[in-house]
Amino acid sequence: MKKGLIIVESPTKVRTIKKIVGKDFEVAASVGHIKDLPKSRLGVKIENGFEPEYVTIKGKREVINKLKAAAKKAAEIYLGPDPDREGEAIAWHIAEELKGLKKPIRRLLLYELTEKGIKEALARPSELDPLKFESQKARRILDRLVGYNLSPLLWEKVKRGLSAGRVQSVALRLICEREREREAFEPEEYWTIEVVFETQAGPLVAKLKRYQGRPVKPKTEKEAKALVAALKKASFSITKVERKEIRRKPPAPFITSTLQQEAWRRLRFSAKKTMLLAQRLYEGVELGEEGAVGLITYMRTDSVRVASEAVEEARAFVAETFGQEFLPPKPHVYKSRKTAQEAHEAIRPTSLQRTPEKLKAYLSKDELALYDLIFRRFVASQMVEARFERTEVHIAGGEFELLASGTVLVHPGFLVLYRQEEEAEKSLPPVKEGEGLRLLEIKPEQHFTQPPPRYTEASLIRTLEEKGIGRPSTYAQIVSTIKERGYVETEKGYLKPTELGLLVNDLLVAHFPHLIETGFTARLEEALDEIEEGKRQRVELLKDFYQTFEDILNKAREEMASLKAGVPSGIKCPACGEEMIIRVGKAGAFLACSRYPECKETRDYVRDEKGSIKVVEKNRQTGEVCEKCGRPMVVKRGRFGEFLACSGYPECRNTKPLSTGIPCPKEGCPGQLLKRRARTGKIYYRCSKAPECDFILWQEPLKEECPACGAPFLIRKKERRKEFKVCPKCGYREEI
Ligand SMILES: [Zn+2]
Ligand SMILES: [Zn+2]
Ligand SMILES: [Zn+2]
Ligand SMILES: [Zn+2]
Structure with a gap:
């Protein structure tokens, strides 16, 4: 009989753990959740204390039977799904199935899938956590x-x-x-004025700050010009030179939200892609002779805590790689938000021996980029601050006060490893207090205030986090x-x-x-x-x-009003003059005549920056030329959506499908995939370079990069009344 059976949720984890625990343990996977709420009904007994009616997920009966059979042959059972609420729920559902066997069931909280992490968890298994499960429920x-x-x-x-x-x-x-x-934003005009002075050591650029003792903010060209004229008459000298040291602390090691934000900012990875890659790094990557090992700690965390051994390892790494001057006298300690789960750690490499350089051969380009980011961020968090010297030169002339400032890096500290968007370094010519200045040039410049920017994935996640919405496990989703x-x-x-x-x-x-x-x-x-x-x-x-x-x-x-009848748009129907209404169809919202079906006029529309509706001209130009007669092709809307038609209609009746914008996947083919309709009515997709290129696709391609391998599109697939997005290259799939 085996000493124990370890059950985790993923086959990758099985591989990583098996290598470490050896022959004493059997390791098996539940392959995700085994139970969930039913699809076809609410599945919550509201009258009965909101009890959930969990049902076995289709196809999982077999998995459960296998787990049961393995459990019978083991002395003890260890449940090792991810150490968070979702993982806890998986563990509970498995435990419910196995408790009839009357064997001891333990919980393994695997924060890192390394020899040390797994052996420690096995040496100190915990119990299933009923409160965590309650919370997940x-x-x-x-x-x-x-x-x-x-x-x-x-x-x-x-x-x-x-x-x-x-x-x-x-x-x-x-x-x-x-x-x-x-849309509601009204940009406001304002002006800034820069003045260039001549000094003995070169030109000095200063900004106009105050006039007659008050801050100056010219609103119009007229005001700016009046100031320029007055500036020309003044004589200037330096009243004060100030030097300040500015220290910048390294950022804390990654938690889920900061990892997602930085991966977006630096690598342009979506939050979803980042989590997929991080999951793989956590679950274990095959490293040649060394076998599979988890490269980072658990990636769903809101704690910046770092185990003391890991801090020591980072300090040793810094001292050896960069020298003592990059090592702070005491380790940096970071503070988590109050909601953070302190059992967790920050996201960090499981060993600094595994430098990104050494892992090059074993990781995909994207995996390596993310690992490199995590590695740098973690080591940097235990390095000294960056030090800058900021110089401010105060200048006065007549009733004007100006300021020239420059910043010079004195010691890079953590920035050698983890560059950040710093204010551009700018050094000033060496100048002295009391020095007289000759005016060289005055540069007034017009600006407009900017509307608040749209969210990026990164700024949305930061906002959700700041407002306390969502948790590490939910941002990406x-x-x-x-x-x-x-x-x-x-x-x-x-x-x-x-x-x-x-x-x-x-x-x-x-x-x-x-x-x-x-x-x-x-x-x-x-x-x-x-x-x-x-x-x-x-x-x-x-x-x-x-x-x-x-x-x-x-x-x-x-x-609630039904939008099926349409929403008034304030736009007149170009055919009959009645109002058009906004309707939502298969291909999104469009304008339709309110007199439908008597008037069948429809139009596409967009909104301008003020949110007003702009009708898209029916015969929109596309830059495409009719290959039959040479006239431009225009976009028309028909029963099946938009298509291209020759503008020479009715003399030339050439029509073409609109391109999907998805490049043909054939090696070296410059074509794009076009949507076509077979005589049977079936839709298919064909390369625009046909007949030279024979690429053809019977499923709908989705213009979405494969989050796993980066292939340019995914395919929509239907299986047993479920829809999936599937990568034609690597087989990646997810339910829609
Ligand atoms: Zn009409
Ligand atoms: Zn034509
Ligand atoms: Zn092609
Ligand atoms: Zn793929």
Whole structure:
């Protein structure tokens, strides 16, 4: 009989652990959750203390049977799913299946999948944590109550297939409100004035700060010109030279949210991609002879705590690699947020022996880039501060006061390893107090105030974190959900609400203002934390929540206006002059004549920066030329959406499908995939270089990079009434 059976949720973890625990232990995987709420019904017994009705996930019966068979042959059972609430739930569901065997069941909290991490966990196994499971259950039920009730409401009022969610809708609201702020923004003109002086050591550039004892902020060209004229008449000298040392502390080692933000900023990885890569680094990577080993500590954490051995290792690494002058006399200690789970550690390499350089041969380009970032950030967190010298030269002339400033790096400290966007270094010519200056040039410059920027994935996650919404396990999912639902699109890296997103948000805010509000959502998150700490009861929380929710929901069901009839747009129908209305179709929102079906006029539209509707000209130019007659092709909208037609119609009847914008995957082919319709009506995708290129695809390609291998598109696949996004190259798949 084996000494023990270790059950984890992923086959990769199995491989990593097996190598370390040897023959005494059997290691098996549950391959994710084994139970969940049912798909076809609410699955929460509201009258009966909100008890969830967990059912075995389709296809998992077999897995459970295998685990049972293995458990029978083992003396003890160790449950090692991820050390967070989600992992705790998996552990509990497995334990429920195995408890009939009457064998001791222990919980392994594996913060790092290394020899040390696994052996320590096995030496000190813990018990299943009922409070953590309660907290996970409460979250799952809350999300279910909201999603399962709100989504059908949207199907009824807007269109089928939409979704709303407790946290996802709050994130959407933030993005939509920012968009409205931008639309309402009125840019204001202002001017700055720079003055260039001549000194003995070279030119000195100063900014005009004050006039007649008050700060100057010219609003118009006229004001700026008056100041320029007055400046020309003054004579200038240096009144004071100040030198200050500025110290910049290294940032704390990564937690989930900061890792996602920095990976976006530096590597342009989406939060989802970052988590996928980090998961692989954590679960173990095959390193040639050494075998598989977990390269980083657990990646879902909000704690910046670092184990003392790891701090010592970092200090030794710094001293050896960079020298004593880069080593602070005492280790830096960082403080976590108050909500942080202190059993966790920051995200760091499991060994600094494994430098990014040494791992090059074993990691993909993206894995290596992320590992390198984690490595640098961690080591840098135990290095000395960067020191700058800032010089400020105060200049006076007549009733004017000016300031020239420069910053020079004195000691780079942690910046040698972890560069940050520093203010550009600028040195000033050496000058003395009392020195007279000759005016060389005056440079007035016009500016306009800028609207608040749209969110990026990074700034959205930072905002969610600051407002106390979401937790390390949910940030990435929140962002990817609103993108996948078509509520938000990415434009030059910024998150912009779609027309559908704005419509849905308006409806939800009008009827559930309290539910999808940041303060309320943050308090719910806190309540979930309190359940985990044993300070609050799950049933009591759910009861409180549901009482108010049910009332609002019933009211909304009655009062929410249906958008199916359309929303007035204020735009006149170009065919008959009646008002056009906004409708939501398969391909998003569009304008349709309110006299439909008598008038069948439809138009696409966009919004300008003020949020006003701009009708897209029907015969929009595309730059494409008709290959039959040489006239330009224009975009038309037909029964099946937009297509290209020759502008020479009716003399030339050439039409072409619109390109999907997805490049042909054939090596070296410059073509793009075009949507086509076979005579049978079936849609397929074909290379624009056909017949020279024979690439053809019968599934819909999605213009979305594979988060695992970076392939340029994924394919939509239907299997057993479920939809998946599948990578044609590496087999990566996820449910839609
Ligand atoms: Zn009309
Ligand atoms: Zn033509
Ligand atoms: Zn091709
Ligand atoms: Zn792939």
